[in-house]
Amino acid sequence: MSELSVMAVARGLEAAGISFERNAKLARFTTIGLGGPAEVLARPRSTEEIQTVVELAKAHEVPLRVLGAGSNLLVNDAGVAGVVLHTGALAHVRIDEENGIVDAGAGCHFPSLVKKTAGCGLRGLEGGVGIPGSLGGVVTMNAGAYQFSIGPLVESVEAVSADSGVMTLTRPSIDFRYRKSSFGSDLIVASVRLLLQPDSATAVRADLDAHMHTRKTTQPVGVKSAGCIFKNPEGDSAGRLIDAAGLKGLTVGGARISDVHANFIVHDGATTTAEVAALIDRVRESVATTTQVELETEVMTWN
Ligand SMILES: Cc1cc2nc3c(=O)[nH]c(=O)nc-3n(C[C@H](O)[C@H](O)[C@H](O)COP(=O)(O)OP(=O)(O)OC[C@H]3O[C@@H](n4cnc5c(N)ncnc54)[C@H](O)[C@@H]3O)c2cc1C
Known part of the structure; x- marks a missing residue:
């Protein structure tokens, strides 16, 4: 891929009136606050604009990645080549309270959606309180916590692929597995229809508060x-294994295994993605040596 191809994509975005930024520092868009620049950061506002971004990237043979709320991402310090499609501007929400139907854009802020649906007396999302993603990212990762996972609540998804254009997939045709689904940069979630259960707003709110208390x-x-x-291995918890290996508080540079929950890496601002990646490797090796379990990463890495 050449600089000329990237420039051609940028010209195409400009001609189509799609908002974009050159050399956008991705640390601003990740919850861990790390990561170098994207050559082009495009912000489509509609499914049609997603399709245009995808077509431009394909036509000019430029790699395309999708960015939601950046809450499950580690981006290389040197940044990434090509186009990053940010879903933040696809944030519409429509709620049919009577029938429990929620239609929302991929970029919709999931924590706000959880609160909003609970306030409308709709049951389903309260177990996901505190998951800081976009709706598109939550569906793509089939995010979950305790008994909650998003997959069973998804009625249909409007998605865009470079080969097949815009399509609507209904739940039986979507492959939801532990922390993954049919979706990703090759099949981009544009909008989602969820089916929730009408209930008492007070009861749903009480459950939401209880889940939030547990999380805190x-x-x-x-x-x-x-x-x-890391993903939890079958029948066990990655946090328990890391703790059992005596790794709480382990550091590489400014990156540290959290003392509160051993499956979290935290920092106070003075670290890099390279240090976080080195700490991940140290943990994986140490856990494999002490417990014979090979941990698999849940966090996605962009190199
Ligand atoms: C404090 C904290 C607590 C968390 N707790 C939980 C938890 O309890 N349970 C849990 O499951 N996760 C948890 N997470 C992880 C994270 O919030 C989820 O994985 C979430 O689903 C990621 O959504 P996102 O929009 O931030 O995705 P991103 O981090 O932006 O992207 C994640 C992946 O999804 C892809 N992607 C994003 N949007 C789309 C789209 N529209 N179409 C196609 N691909 C897309 C990206 O390309 C990337 O591969 C937590 C994270 C933090 C920081």
Whole structure:
């Protein structure tokens, strides 16, 4: 890929009236606050604009990545080549309270949606309180916590692919697995229809508060992180294994294994993605040696 191809994409975005930025520092868009620049950061406002971005990247053979709220991402310090499609401007929400139907854009802020639906007396999302993603990212990662996961609540998804254009997938045709789904940079979530259960707003709110209390007492809150670094192995918890290996508080440079929850890496601003990645490797090796379990990363890495 040449600089000329990237410039051609930028010209195409300009001609189509799609908002974009050159050399956008991605640290601004990740919850861990790390990561170098994207050559082009495009911000489509509609499904049609997503399609235009995808077509431009394909036509000029430029790599394309999708960025939601950046809460499950580690971006290389040197940044990434090509186009990053940021879904932040796709934030519409429509709620049919009577029938429990929620239609929302991929960039919709998930924590706000959880509160809003609970306030409308709709049950379903309260177990996901505190997951700081975009709706598109939550669906793509099939995010979940305790008994909650988003997959069973998804009725349909409007998605865009470079090969097939815009399509609507209904739940039976979507592959939801532990922390992954059919979606990603090759099949981009544009908007989602959720089906929730009408209930008493007071009861839903009480459950939401209880889930939030559990989260606040078991996870680091108010510090920069990318959430859980490793997936839980079958029948066990990655945090327990890391703790059992005596790794709480382990550091590489400014990156540290949280004392509150061993599956979180936290920092106070003075670190790099390279240090976080080195700490991840140290943990994986140490846990494999002491427990014979190979941990698999949950956090996505962009190199
Ligand atoms: C403090 C904290 C707590 C967390 N707690 C939980 C938890 O309890 N449970 C849990 O499951 N996760 C948790 N996470 C991780 C994270 O919030 C989820 O994985 C969330 O689903 C990521 O959404 P996002 O929009 O931030 O995605 P991003 O981090 O922006 O992207 C994640 C991946 O999804 C892809 N992607 C994003 N949007 C789209 C789209 N529209 N179409 C196609 N691909 C897309 C990206 O390319 C990337 O590969 C936590 C994170 C933090 C920081």
